[in-house]
Amino acid sequence: MNNDKTRSSLPFPVNPVLPQTFDAAKVIQFQCRKGIACWNACCSNIDISLTPYDILRLRRRFELSSGAFLQQYTLPYEMEQNSIAGVKLRPVANGSACQFMTVDGCSVYEDRPTACRYYPLALLSLRRQDETADSTSYALVEEPHCLGHREPRRISVEAYRKEQGLDDYDDLARGWRQLILKKKSSGPSIGKPSKRSLELFFMVCYDIDRFSEFVASEGFRQLYDLPPQELKDILCDDLALMQFGFRFLRQVLFGEETIALSKQAADERRLRRLEKTQRLETEAAARRAMEQDQMHDDSGD
Numbered sequence: 001m002n003n004d005k006t007r008s009s010l011p012f013p014v015n016p017v018l019p020q021t022f023d024a025a026k027v028i029q030f031q032c033r034k035g036i037a038c039w040n041a042c043c044s045n046i047d048i049s050l051t052p053y054d055i056l057r058l059r060r061r062f063e064l065s066s067g068a069f070l071q072q073y074t075l076p077y078e079m080e081q082n083s084i085a086g087v088k089l090r091p092v093a094n095g096s097a098c099q100f101m102t103v104d105g106c107s108v109y110e111d112r113p114t115a116c117r118y119y120p121l122a123l124l125s126l127r128r129q130d131e132t133a134d135s136t137s138y139a140l141v142e143e144p145h146c147l148g149h150r151e152p153r154r155i156s157v158e159a160y161r162k163e164q165g166l167d168d169y170d171d172l173a174r175g176w177r178q179l180i181l182k183k184k185s186s187g188p189s190i191g192k193p194s195k196r197s198l199e200l201f202f203m204v205c206y207d208i209d210r211f212s213e214f215v216a217s218e219g220f221r222q223l224y225d226l227p228p229q230e231l232k233d234i235l236c237d238d239l240a241l242m243q244f245g246f247r248f249l250r251q252v253l254f255g256e257e258t259i260a261l262s263k264q265a266a267d268e269r270r271l272r273r274l275e276k277t278q279r280l281e282t283e284a285a286a287r288r289a290m291e292q293d294q295m296h297d298d299s300g301d
Contacts, residue, residue, distance in 0.1 A: 024158035031151035175246030
């Protein structure tokens with residue numbers, strides 16, 4: 001695999017040297033259980049990125065608005081320099097331990113994040129620059145403190161994923177991972193994101209309540225022509241709104257137009273495109289005329 005032509009998505013950071021990867025049929029030896037000598041060690045020094053679905057699950061558990069949850073429990077970070085943002089769990093004050101860790105284990109176990117469910121596996125979503133679809137593989141994370149690898153239990157990756165309830169988590173985060181892969185694989189071809197597009201990505205992916213207010217606003221309805229029932233369904237279901245958000249970002253950031261514009265907005269966009277085309281043609285004609293004048297002056301000399 002050519003590392004220079006491969007891009008990997010979060011939520012799992014990837015070593016600069018691409019790790020050995022395998023598919024879901026791989027059998028690993030691992031078990032985490034209460035009573036093991038390293039119990040809670042992995043929760044004592046966290047670096048856990050959250051998917052949009054992770055945030056939905058956790059803020060529902062605490063009955064918080066998405067904004068309040070983000071402020072209390074998370075920290076934003078740049079996935080790449082001057083690029084789109086990710087969100088990580090905020091550790092305890094003046095420490096590195098997870099806020100949800102207790103002596104008995106995870107206090108939010110039923111709603112624990114994707115990264116916690118996958119451990120000690122890393123999910124790698126990869127896309128080559130000359131391909132349109134991403135592929136999924138896995139890598140094994142072996143940290144010195146973790147004694148789970150010594151436990152006498154062998155299990156396939158596929159069975160481990162089902163045991164950890166990862167099917168829904170992966171399905172519901174796929175649109176987000178594809179956005180990240182598309183941004184990474186496009187590289188400099190789409191240019192540096194504007195501040196507005198970065199703020200839009202953060203709101204849509206992580207602050208679902210603010211995105212809901214935006215979709216329900218008069219300004220949104222003036223721009224987009226969504227059927228009334230579809231709009232109602234989206235605003236009544238956070239999961240539907242989240243998936244619509246990924247679709248909305250593909251349109252706004254990458255021009256994949258699947259959401260109809262209102263007639264006024266469509267007419268204004270066509271007018272802007274026409275004006276841009278005319279401006280470019282005028283500039284090109286001026287350059288050609290300047291070059292011809294320069295050639296004429298040179299021949300006269």
